[in-house]
Amino acid sequence: GLRCVKSEWVDIAGERTEIASFQGAERPDLILLNSQDWGYAKIRFDADSFRVALENLEKFDNHLDRSVVVFAAMDMMRDGE
Secondary structure, three states, X not given: OEOOOOXXXXXXXXXXXXXXHHOOOOOOOXXXXXXXXXXXXXXXXXXXXXXXXXXXXXXXXXXXXXXXXXXXXXXXXXXXX
16 A cells, blocks of 8 residues: 655644755655545645546555545645645
């Protein structure tokens, strides 16, 4: 399955929020916001993360993370993105 290499609790403040602990880190194949579905958020994926998420949907070990991807895709489709 897909494995999480780094996770952090972050309070989102506005459209963009910088996360200092991620600065300078190697970019992972997938960036998943709202992992574990702890918050209420309308998330969007960058193009690379979206492609990896959709191509590997069945490989998510956590069903909540899989649901986050599916519902984000539905939001994006509904919003015409």
